[in-house]
């Protein structure tokens with residue numbers, strides 16, 4: 259049976275570049291996870307195996323690194339992946355209520371995706387912006403000093419953005 263390759267040509271090229279970058283190839287494991295995450299929006303298992311083969315490193319090295327970072331989900335997430343910080347500063351400034359509000363509005367639990375595939379929800383550790391708690395990250399963007407009204411506004415904007423392509 260013919261082997262199906264999942265990594266795109268540009269991902270393969272990028273991973274091959276990382277392979278020659280460090281004397282110890284393990285130093286590039288995180289960068290490789292980024293490449294796979296970038297292509298799929300999550301860590302596709304077969305793609306990660308391909309990446310491990312290219313790097314000539316054991317697949318387990320990638321699995322272990324991935325398990326430390328909530329940044330790298332291992333299953334498909336929503337078009338907009340919402341990550342709410344639950345660490346101390348955010349906790350003290352209402353992160354729990356924020357998560358409860360998002361669950362209610364979106365009708366999903368932690369780790370779930372809305373039926374339309376638009377939103378998914380996670381809780382994560384400190385996002386490094388404690389002074390502007392409570393904080394959430396949606397894809398690459400941080401949203402800070404969140405209030406209920408601001409959350410409604412953000413979700414509305416994203417829904418509109420998705421509708422307009």
Ligand code: FES
Nearest residue numbers: 343348385387388
């Ligand atoms: S505790 Fe939430 S950003 Fe640091």
